[in-house]
Amino acid sequence: MSSAEELAARVREGEIRLHELEDHADADAAAAARRLLVAEASGADLETTGAYAFEAAAAEPNVENMIGAVQIPLGVAGPVTVSGGALSGERYLPLATTEGALVASVNRGCGVLDAAGGATARVTKTGMTRAPAFKTDGIVESEALAAWTRDNADRLREAAESTTSHGEVTDVTPYVVGNNVYLRFRYDTKDAMGMNMATIATGEACELIEAETDASLVALSGNLCTDKKPAAINAIEGRGRSVTADVTIPAAVVADRLHTAPEAVAEINTRKNLVGSAKAGSLGFNAHVANVVAAMFLATGQDAAQVVEGSNAITTAEVTDDGDLYVSVSIASLEVGTVGGGTKLPTQAEGLEILGVRGGGNPAGSNADALAEAIAVGALAGELSLLAALGSRHLSSAHADLGR
Numbered sequence: 001m002s003s004a005e006e007l008a009a010r011v012r013e014g015e016i017r018l019h020e021l022e023d024h025a026d027a028d029a030a031a032a033a034r035r036l037l038v039a040e041a042s043g044a045d046l047e048t049t050g051a052y053a054f055e056a057a058a059a060e061p062n063v064e065n066m067i068g069a070v071q072i073p074l075g076v077a078g079p080v081t082v083s084g085g086a087l088s089g090e091r092y093l094p095l096a097t098t099e100g101a102l103v104a105s106v107n108r109g110c111g112v113l114d115a116a117g118g119a120t121a122r123v124t125k126t127g128m129t130r131a132p133a134f135k136t137d138g139i140v141e142s143e144a145l146a147a148w149t150r151d152n153a154d155r156l157r158e159a160a161e162s163t164t165s166h167g168e169v170t171d172v173t174p175y176v177v178g179n180n181v182y183l184r185f186r187y188d189t190k191d192a193m194g195m196n197m198a199t200i201a202t203g204e205a206c207e208l209i210e211a212e213t214d215a216s217l218v219a220l221s222g223n224l225c226t227d228k229k230p231a232a233i234n235a236i237e238g239r240g241r242s243v244t245a246d247v248t249i250p251a252a253v254v255a256d257r258l259h260t261a262p263e264a265v266a267e268i269n270t271r272k273n274l275v276g277s278a279k280a281g282s283l284g285f286n287a288h289v290a291n292v293v294a295a296m297f298l299a300t301g302q303d304a305a306q307v308v309e310g311s312n313a314i315t316t317a318e319v320t321d322d323g324d325l326y327v328s329v330s331i332a333s334l335e336v337g338t339v340g341g342g343t344k345l346p347t348q349a350e351g352l353e354i355l356g357v358r359g360g361g362n363p364a365g366s367n368a369d370a371l372a373e374a375i376a377v378g379a380l381a382g383e384l385s386l387l388a389a390l391g392s393r394h395l396s397s398a399h400a401d402l403g404r
């Protein structure tokens, strides 16, 4: 009997719990035993799931009850020239996706950006947020807590920053709703996406608040943060990185490479991305920014659930006085890191290496800024290509040819 079969037998007999297998064997054997049990229960053939190319132990901080790995095809778009605040030069953009035509589209967009001399990008605001919910006796006590927070900003900062050597508190804003008070802590988390960092730091600050006021903590996350849910506060105030990429494309390039005209792209953008989105009550005034955010998040080890916030983007397009096409994409809440989370996993770390932003930056925070700028440039390329495909009526034929 193999060690995986022996382990599986012990789970069947109730001697070991499924999630405790790593206490009795190395992580790869534990995953193999779970595959046997899951295959037996479901009838699924898990051979490919088990054919992963890294040591299971490397994924221990990232997943529980591991049975293997899902492989997502990885493509590249570019190279594209970026003139950013943190990222400069030519880069290939890694995109992990199962949507045929997506990489082709972003690749076309990158070619157009390069023909226009490259894209410009800047991070305009930084800050990961956590907003605990406190309960009070009523509005008098709520207002007192809000005032206490303002008066004790330095002590709150000191408590929170005692838990991290990188994180810095940049703001604590109280929001009062009757006998509920939400304190929205904002942190500069440098190269980390920062959700663990901000949560741990905020927990420490909450202990000070409970010790010194009559308010009681109901939930360390009170949903005004807002993490992993569509929320206007992120679109307005920003979360993670707020980042913009833009470009001005000569009309001749639009005609040659995108088979349309600046006027057509600008009109489609207004009627689709602005008016259509407004009528729909959408928070995303763009065509498919989430496509690039998701594909680059998967390729670089970001938290996939935060694609929700990454889709908070506005695309603008207008014809310049010279008859050329100006296009911009502003993503309000792009939550990215180049350390921590899934960024250490082997293929995801390679994805970061393709962009030249693996690990901590010098100065701290510059690598995460550079990653945000790369994603914004990819989103700009994708917006351009899709808007143009709608203009030249190529969307359905492109997907019939490449996406099926």
Ligand SMILES: CC(C)(COP(=O)([O-])OP(=O)([O-])OC[C@H]1O[C@@H](n2cnc3c(N)ncnc32)[C@H](O)[C@@H]1OP(=O)([O-])[O-])[C@@H](O)C(=O)NCCC(=O)NCCSC(=O)C[C@@](C)(O)CC(=O)[O-]
Pocket (backbone or CB within 6 Å): 099, 101, 102, 103, 104, 105, 106, 107, 108, 109, 111, 257, 258, 287, 288, 291, 382, 385, 386, 389, 394, 395, 398, 399, 402
């Ligand atoms: C498919 C194209 C690019 C053809 O576009 P084209 O201009 O007919 O193609 P082309 O053969 O002339 O090639 C132009 C460039 O496209 C790239 N390209 C072309 N083919 C490939 C390929 N196989 N692999 C890699 N790159 C490719 C490549 O850069 C190439 O330049 P070259 O290198 O040859 O000088 C175009 O029609 C297109 O971009 N269509 C739009 C497709 C798209 O954006 N899909 C995104 C998903 S849509 C979605 O998910 C969301 C949606 C639509 O529901 C959101 C909404 O409501 O708006």
Ligand SMILES: NC(=O)C1=CN([C@@H]2O[C@H](COP(=O)(O)OP(=O)(O)OC[C@H]3O[C@@H](n4cnc5c(N)ncnc54)[C@H](OP(=O)(O)O)[C@@H]3O)[C@@H](O)[C@H]2O)C=CC1
Pocket (backbone or CB within 6 Å): 163, 164, 165, 166, 167, 189, 190, 191, 192, 193, 194, 195, 196, 197, 198, 199, 227, 303, 337, 339, 340, 341, 342, 359, 360, 361, 364, 365
């Ligand atoms: N806890 C929660 O509520 C949530 C957690 N998550 C998960 O949180 C994880 C991401 O959290 P995150 O805090 O980013 O990552 P980690 O928890 O992996 O922590 C990253 C740590 O890296 C250290 N570090 C080293 N170099 C740097 C640098 N240059 N810049 C910044 N930090 C550096 C910091 O340590 P130090 O602080 O000591 O300086 C930092 O706290 C993901 O796995 C995500 O899925 C997602 C949503 C919610």
